[in-house]
Amino acid sequence: MLALHGFPMSPNTRRVRLALEEVGAPYEFVAVDLMTGAHRSDAYKELNPTMRVPVLVDGDYRLWESNACLHYLAERFPEKGLLPEGARGRGLVSQWVFMNAAHLSPAVAHVFAHSIRLPEEQRIPKMVENGRIEIDRCLGPLDARLSTREFVVDKFGVADLSIAPTLGYAPMLGIDLSRFPHVAAWMARVQARESWQRIYG
Ligand SMILES: N[C@@H](CCC(=O)N[C@@H](CS)C(=O)NCC(=O)O)C(=O)O
Missing domain, CATH: 1.20.1050.10 (Glutathione S-transferase Yfyf (Class Pi); Chain A, domain 2)
Known part of the structure; x- marks a missing residue:
């Protein structure tokens, strides 16, 4: 199953959540509390060495940068037509x-x-x-x-x-x-x- 690590109020996180909702794939949302510095923990740095949210996890594949995540989801679910042809x-x-x-x-x-x-x-x-x-x-x-x-x-x-x-x-x-x-x-x-x-x- 897909997982998204992010901060609920973050526009960068919400961008990817919207795309996940649009493609209709089941996913787990893992909250990363920016207020307590959870994004600077060693465990989180393993997911995203730039220490920012969000991070998309798909099995053994991890992707950070929210706009890259949009492109990935559009290509992973081509039937949803989120990218034009050509x-x-x-x-x-x-x-x-x-x-x-x-x-x-x-x-x-x-x-x-x-x-x-x-x-x-x-x-x-x-x-x-x-x-x-x-x-x-x-x-x-x-x-x-x-x-x-x-x-x-x-x-x-x-x-x-x-x-x-x-x-x-x-x-x-x-x-x-x-x-x-x-x-x-x-x-x-x-x-x-x-x-x-x-x-x-
Ligand atoms: N270009 C990145 C920006 C990510 C970003 O700056 N996220 C903010 C939250 S909206 C963050 O993690 N801030 C914590 C920090 O910079 O320490 C993306 O699109 O994913």
Whole structure:
């Protein structure tokens, strides 16, 4: 059976949980408590030497980096159609997943850290300001993309599973999606799915 080691509230963990729900494979969720430093234990380091969540375990195979886990699950359960056929469609999936992993997700993480997570004396307002600029820089093109289609790359799949959890805490972080109406409408479509209801509900 598959197992996912992760922190329940973590967007990176939730990204993979959503994919597991979408493929419908039975899996065990193993909670890793970031608050008590469980991700720094020797046992956990055996699973993920970078000491981050999540980690997907499939028999003797272990995989970390949440977006890599999405691709693995899509390829392991090809009948679920989470990746398009053909080089062009897959290239577009990679484009949006890398944009999320390299730019959008770190920017959202900086806004979260420097406005909520860190003790006040460690917060750097410029990090929040720069983070918001970077978020807008990503959401503008995403909004344009979603103005002509229901999901990021035609059918619901890996690109949606990658980006939507990054925006899961947008209201709490003061990220006003009404400025990006097509992104807001797409988020509502993703949030209406059974998988989202099960993980975020
Ligand atoms: N790029 C990684 C990021 C993983 C990540 O940063 N996870 C956070 C929780 S959302 C974490 O483990 N933080 C603990 C730490 O950095 O010490 C992925 O997509 O899996």
